[in-house]
Amino acid sequence: MTVSATQSHSGVQVPPHHPLGHQVTRWIKTQLFPTPFQSCLSLITLVLLVWFTPLALDWLLFSATFVGDSKADCIGGGACWLPVTQRIELFVYGFYPDTEIWRVNIAFGLAAAILPLLYIKQIDRRWVLGYLIVLPFLMWWLLKGGVGLPEVSSTKFAGILVTVFLGVIGMLFALPMGVLLALGRRSNKPVIKLLSVLYIELVRSVPVITLLFMASLMIQLLFPEGMTIDIFLRVLIVLIMFTAAYMAETIRGGLQGMPSGQYEAAKALGFSYWKTMGLIILPQVLRNTIPPLLTQFIGLFKETTLVVVVGVLDVVGIAMSTTAAPEWLGLEHEVYLFLALFFFTICFTLSRYARHLEKQMEKSRS
C-alpha cells in the first residue's frame, strides 16, 4: 500500500481503475473475439450451446420422471430415472441383508475419511499411516463379518459396495507391494532386480482382462484339489498384483527424483539400507508421490469395473442386469448416464484433489 502510494507520488504511472462493465467488455473482447477467426468459432459454439443446453436440461431434469413404480409412469417425455431410483438400494448395497446395511455405511464412511486425513497437516503422519494399515482389515471385517458380527456371504456383495471395496482395499494392499517392487527394481542385487523387472514388465504388458481370466479359470488348477478360493478374493488378489506393478513404476520415479545427497547423508550417519529407506527416503518419496498415487487410484477405481467380465456383479454389472430386465427394457440411456455420472463425480473430484495437492507441493518447494 505504502509502496504504491510513494510510487504514484513520485510520478510513476499507476494503471487506471476501470469500472466493472468496462472490464467485462474488455474480457469478452480479448477472450472471445480477438480475431475474425476466433469470433466465428466463439459464435458457432455459443449458438450450439444456446440451442443444446435447454434441450439437455429439459430431458435430464424438467421433463424427467423421478417418482413412480414402473415404466408406465414415465409420461413426461424426458428421461425416465425410475430404473435408478427404484433400484437405488440394489445399486448401492447389492444383495446385502437389509438389517446389516449399517455396516456398509460405516465402511463407506471409513474409506471416505482417508481424504480429510491426507489433507489436514496437523495430524501426525504416523497416525495416518496406521489408519491406512488398519483400514483394509477393518473394512473386510465389517463387510464380511466374523468375530462378533454375523457373517455375510460374498455372493451377496454387489453394486457400488463391490466397486468401493475392491478399489480401496486393492489400493491399500498394492501400496506396500509396489514399494517393495520399486526397491527391488533399484536394488544392486542382480537376482532381485531381475525378478522385479520381469514381474513389473510382464504384468504391465498384458491387459487386465487376461489376468482376471487367469483368476477365474486358471488359479483353481494351480492349487491342491479341494482348496477353493472365493472368486471375490481371487479378483481382489489380481487387482492388487496388477496395481502393484504400475505403482512400482510411479514410486520408482519418486525414488529416482531423490537427490543423492539424501543417500550419502544417511550413509555418513552409518544407517543400514532398511533404515535409510524406511526413515529417510521412503517417507519423502511417498509424500511426493501422493498426487500420482491418487491418479493411480482413479485408474484402479475405473479398472475394477472389469470384474464384471468374470461374473462379479459390481455397479456396472447391476446396471447391465437392470437394462436387461424386462420391466426396464429400453431405458439404457438413463441407466448408463447415471453410471457415467457416478464415476465422473468420484474420479473428477479425486483428480481435482490430486491436482490441488500437487500445486500445494510445488508451492511449498519453491
Added chain:
Amino acid sequence: MWTKIVHNARVLSALQQCIVLAVVAVAFYVLITNASANIDALGIASGFGFLQERAGYAISFQLIDYSPNDTYLRAYAVGLLNTLLVSVLSIVFATIIGVFLGVCRVSENWLLGRLSHLAVEFLRNVPLIVHLIWWYGLMLALPNVRQAISFQDGAFLSNRGLTVAWASDGSLVGWGVVSIIGGAVLGYALIARYRAGLQWKGFGPPVWPAILAGAVVVPILVYLFTGSSWQWDVPVSRGFGFAGGVNLPPELLALWLALSFYSASYIAEIVRGSIQSVSRGQYEAARALGFSEMPTMLRLIVPQAIYPMVPQVTSTYLNIIKNSSLGVVVGYMELVSATGGTTLNQTGQAIECIALVMATYCAISLITSLLMNIYNYRISLRTHS
C-alpha cells in the same frame, strides 16, 4: 572365522539372493506339481497340440477366410487380426479426436477451451466399459435393416452394423496398401533427393509433408486411372440382412468408437501438456521476430512439442491395444474372446490358452517398445549432437 565370512557384505548379499531365488523356485515347483496333478485328475490334455485340432466354432467377423472346420490356430490368427484391426482403427480415430480436443484446450478462445476441458474430463473419468456398453446400446437401437440409414446408397447403417460398398474381388485393400506405401516411399525419395542437392545440409524443407503428400496423392491418382475398371459390390437390402458389400458388425463399431473417444481424452491431455511445456520465451521470441500466430505454432511450437509427446502417445497406443480386449464384453471376437474365451472353454486347457494370449500381448508390447527405443535413440542423436 565363520562370523567374519557371514558379515562380509558380498557373501551376505549372495546369500540373500540365493534365498529369494530358492523361495521363488519352490513356489513355482509347488504350483507346477499341483497343476499337473489337477490336470491329470480332470483328464485335460496338456501341451499346444490342441492348436491343430478342429475349432468348431463360428466367428462372425473375420479378415481372413475362416470356417468352424478350421483349426484352433487359425481361430487364434483371426482373433489376433481382429484385435489389430480394431486397435489400428481406434488409434487413427483417437489421434484425430485427441489432437483436435487438445488444440481446442490450449486455444486462446476461452469458450472453446472450457468446453473441450469439460469434454476431456468427462471422457477420461468414465470407465471404458461404460463407454462401451453405452455405444453398444446405441448401435443396437439403430433402425433395422429395412429402415437402414443410407449414405448415397453406398453405405448403410442399421442395427446390423455398417455395411459399405467394396471392390468385389477383395483386392481393394491390397492395392490400397501398396499404393499408399508406394506413394510414401516415392515422396520420401523425391524430398531426400532434393535435400541432398542443397548447399546447406539439414536446412531444407521438412521431410514428413512430402511423405504424407505422396501417401495421399498416389492412391488418388491410382484410383482416378483405374477406378472405372473396378467392380463395386454395392450392398442390397435382403429381408433381414444385406447381400454384398462388407459389413462392420455393431460390436466392432461400438468397440471402435468407445476406444477412440476414451483414448482421445488421454491424447488430448498429452497434446496440451506438450504444447504448454514449450517455454514461454519461445512465444515471446517469435512475437519479437514478427511471426504471426499460425507460423509461430506450426514452425516453432509444434516441432518442439512433438518430441516429448512421442513416448507418452506410444504408451497410450499400447493401452488401446490392451484395452481392445474389452471386446469380450460385447462379444467382438478378438484375441481374448476367441482364444482366451471360446477355445479355452472348449478345450479346458486354461494354462496354455491364457499363456498364449499373454505371450502375444507381451510380444506386441516388446516390439513397440523396441521401435520406441530406436526412435528415441535417433531423436537424442539429433537433438544433442
